[in-house]
Amino acid sequence: MRAAVLVEYGQPLELRDLPVPTGPGVLVKVTAAGICATDLKCIAGANPDLQLPSVLGHEVAGKVVADSTVLRRGTEVAVQISAGCGTCRHCAGGRETVCHQARRLGFDIGGGFAEYVRVAEQQLVPLPSGMDPAVAAVSMDSVLTPWRALTAHRQLSAGSTVLVVGAGGLGLNALQIAMSLGAWTVAADPHPDSRQAARSAGAEVVVDPNDKSLAGGYDADLAVECSGTVAGLAFAVEQVRPGGAVVCCGYTAEGTAPVDIASIVRREIQILGSRGGTREEAEMALSAVAEGVVRPVIQRRGGLADLNRFLTELRDGRVSGRQVIHP
Ligand SMILES: [Zn+2]
Ligand SMILES: [Zn+2]
Structure with a gap:
């Protein structure tokens, strides 16, 4: 699959062919991935947990590739950045957002600046019908994060x-x-x-x-x-x-x-x-977007080949809404 890879801190992402991710979880074909200022922090080397080479992109929407336990092939989904383990004291207390076992999309596991991601089933939130995948993707961070900050x-x-x-x-x-x-x-x-x-x-x-x-x-x-x-x-x-x-x-x-x-x-x-949001909050945030209560601004769209240019423009402060990649 084609992917934009962070090979060296401070350098542009490199377009490479990588194997489609295998292992446990559900394979999702990425239809949209939002660009967040946190991606710039990662590229600058400000995230010490990152293992290079790394595929960034934590605001993701896509399509389920094969039937899973609860989702049918082709189901359009938004992907939550992480899911808690469900059993630790943080998860039990409603703070899956700080679960130590959580593996984060675009940080600990390969992210959405690629054609496919493989994630835990509980990270997948089916899209309200008719929702633009770009809007759904950016909602998983740029709507969900303020949603939790304001309500929790x-x-x-x-x-x-x-x-x-x-x-x-x-x-x-x-x-x-x-x-x-x-x-x-x-x-x-x-x-x-x-x-x-x-x-x-x-x-x-x-x-x-x-x-x-x-x-x-x-x-x-x-x-x-x-x-x-x-x-x-x-x-x-x-x-x-x-x-x-x-x-x-x-x-x-x-x-x-x-x-x-x-x-x-x-x-x-x-x-x-306040960090990200819970599964329940992700569903509420997507509903708020579907009802038009929140309208995330998609400023521009492009492909993987546009990613470095979009990141530069974000770094230079020339972006006010979200930029979205359709890999
Ligand atoms: Zn972000
Ligand atoms: Zn946990």
Whole structure:
């Protein structure tokens, strides 16, 4: 099968012919694979768990190649990034997202920048009828991740104020999910194009976080930090109300952020982490997309041969929606 392979950190992916993956699990013919900023982190060498050569691509949709226990050949599916073992204390406690045994698509096992992937059956979520595979693929990360961040950690009530920091792949979907939950939304992003995208997505207020006149101005009940940047986390902590929470669901190679400890103590702020989503949340996120509650933006599509160019444009900040590869 054709695949785009990360052979050496910091270098373009190489188009190669690889054997179709064998072993346990279900073989899926990839119909769409989204490009995520995390792929850039992997290429840069910021993911120490990666074994080279490696096939990236963790936002995947496809077709089941042969009948499995519960799915018929040809069934269109979205592929969850990982499935928990189902038996450890994390899985039993509803946190399969942090299961130590989870093998992650595009990280621990070959990902979707290839013609085929082989994954555990419980990772496969049948598509609602008529759903574009590209939309389904990007939903497995760029919708599912903010879905969990907004619903699993804090109870939002109608009229809550939600601040979304970073109006990129995760943030634009976070805004739409927050609105569907009845929240009043504020979006913050230093880039004018991203602020424009946040306005188009329906944010009530859109701000530049570098505008110092805003200090403490929005009293957000919940801040969802999607930028993964040091500045983004500082802004989220500053803008959340006393007793409020900051949920971090994005990260970058930028690494460690100093935080204002006094501000966290004096205002009793909670800082939480959120990673991907559970199987149940994946089904809910796909339903929300099918109902039009969340509309992921597919900016452009291409084949494996376009992948390096698309990655460069993402790295250069020239992409506001998702780019999708159809291998
Ligand atoms: Zn991702
Ligand atoms: Zn487990």
